[in-house]
Amino acid sequence: MAEEYVEVDLDFPGLRVHSIDPPVFTVQGVFPREYCQALIQETLDSNALFVSQIGDELAGTAANRVSARRTSSSVLLDPMFLRSHPAVNRLLTSLHNKIREVLPGGSWDPTGWLPSPGRFCFESTQVARYSEGQHFLQHEDAFPTIIAERDRFQRRATFLLYLNDVAKGGGTTFDLLGLTIQPQCGKALLFFPALASGVADPRTLHTADGAVDEKWVTQQWVAGGLAKNVASTSINSTKSTPVEESVPFESKKAKAKARKDGNKGNKKNPAAARGFGKR
Numbered sequence: 001m002a003e004e005y006v007e008v009d010l011d012f013p014g015l016r017v018h019s020i021d022p023p024v025f026t027v028q029g030v031f032p033r034e035y036c037q038a039l040i041q042e043t044l045d046s047n048a049l050f051v052s053q054i055g056d057e058l059a060g061t062a063a064n065r066v067s068a069r070r071t072s073s074s075v076l077l078d079p080m081f082l083r084s085h086p087a088v089n090r091l092l093t094s095l096h097n098k099i100r101e102v103l104p105g106g107s108w109d110p111t112g113w114l115p116s117p118g119r120f121c122f123e124s125t126q127v128a129r130y131s132e133g134q135h136f137l138q139h140e141d142a143f144p145t146i147i148a149e150r151d152r153f154q155r156r157a158t159f160l161l162y163l164n165d166v167a168k169g170g171g172t173t174f175d176l177l178g179l180t181i182q183p184q185c186g187k188a189l190l191f192f193p194a195l196a197s198g199v200a201d202p203r204t205l206h207t208a209d210g211a212v213d214e215k216w217v218t219q220q221w222v223a224g225g226l227a228k229n230v231a232s233t234s235i236n237s238t239k240s241t242p243v244e245e246s247v248p249f250e251s252k253k254a255k256a257k258a259r260k261d262g263n264k265g266n267k268k269n270p271a272a273a274r275g276f277g278k279r
Contacts, residue, residue, distance in 0.1 A: 004195045006120070006157050006222065007105025015102075019177055021241035022203045025190040026181060030098060035091065036163040036185050040216050042088045043127045048075040052128060054139070055147075069137040072208070074128040079112060096122055099159050099220060102190065106222075115153055115225035123155075123221040127163075130170055130215040136208035138175055141221065142193035142200035148226060154198040156224035160189040162217050169212030175205050177240055183215055198226045203240050 005023055009015070014028035043049065052074040053064040075081070082089040099122075100108065109121040141158045148154040160172065162183035171180040172189055181189050194200045 004197075005192045006103050006224075008190070009102055009104050012102050018179055018181070019174070019240065022177075022201050023192060024174065024177070024179065024181075024204075027102060027188040027190065028184075029186050030102075030188045031095075031161060031186045033185050035094070036161070036216075039088070039091050039127065039218065040163050042085060042091070043075055043129075046075065046081070046085055046088075048081065049073040049129060050075070052136070055143075069139070070208075071134040072128045072130045072136060073134075074126050076124050076126055078124040092125055095125070095161065095218065095220060099222070102159075102188075103157065103222070109225070114151075115223055117152075117225045117227045119225050120156065120222050121225075123223050126219040128217050128219060130208065130211035130217075132211055132214070135210040138205055138207050140193060140200060140202065140205055142204070144200070145198070148194075148198050148200075149229060152226050152228075153223045154194045154200075154226055155221045156194055156196070157190065157192050157222035158204075159220040159222065160217055161220070162187050162189070162215075164214070164216045166211070166213050166215045169210055170215035171209045173207045173209055174203075175207055176203050180209070183217065194224075196224070198224075 008023070008025065010017075012027060014030060016026050016028065018024045018026060050073060051066050052070045052072045054067045054070050055064055077085075077088060077092060082092070096111070100106075103120075106120040107118070109115045109119050111122045112124070113121060115121040141155050142148075143151070143154060162185060164183070165185045166183040171182045173180040174191075191204055191206075192201065193204050
């Protein structure tokens with residue numbers, strides 16, 4: 001599995017495994033409440049929140065449009081936005097540094113540049129607000145093959161940072177896994193929309209459940225550069241391994257201890273703008 005997905009530091013403080021195959025993680029308390037509140041306030045002060053859009057993937061284009069499937073409001077923290085909001089730029093630097101700690105194995109290209117094959121970069125970050133009744137119905141974060149091949153990159157990881165506590169509604173539900181993650185201030189959700197080959201993993205289909213209490217979330221996608229053609233393999237969308245039914249991952253420390261002691265080790269409790277510049 002390590003060859004198919006982005007490497008994760010399984011010893012990272014607060015990390016919990018919710019699904020093994022496909023991998024789904026949360027990281028508790030990855031950012032303090034003060035950080036989350038600052039990002040919310042900067043977003044509000046920018047007056048840049050607008051109705052969220054979706055990509056028109058079925059048409060095979062990168063065009064975005066408003067849809068009843070996604071009813072939140074959001075802002076794209078692209079270079080133009082960041083130039084006029086330096087405080088947000090500093091907050092994003094902290095976010096990106098933290099993600100690199102959680103995903104320590106990758107080679108990274110600069111944010112906003114089309115990543116070379118086998119390398120990663122951050123897409124432009126989004127901040128979204130879900131008011132009562134707002135949602136994002138079933139969707140995948142990965143691009144269809146025709147889009148990934150044309151643009152030469154695919155979304156390899158999704159890192160969602162919840163910015164406030166949400167007591168009712170607003171969960172992130174993986175529809176094919178029977179798994180719902182409830183937002184909590186400073187908690188991150190990590191999963192992998194596509195494999196290293198660029199093939200989308202349909203098992204990561206998910207829904208932003210209708211909000212009852214207001215919900216704020218930061219969406220950070222990690223793009224992986226692709227060679228010219230995406231592999232033609234596919235994934236069985238009905239095959240998955242919930243953590244409750246399998247042996248949990250062993251962390252690197254546990255595996256090292258196992259080799260030293262001659263036992264099996266300690267089991268660890270249960271992982272955008274498309275206008276990249278070209279080099």
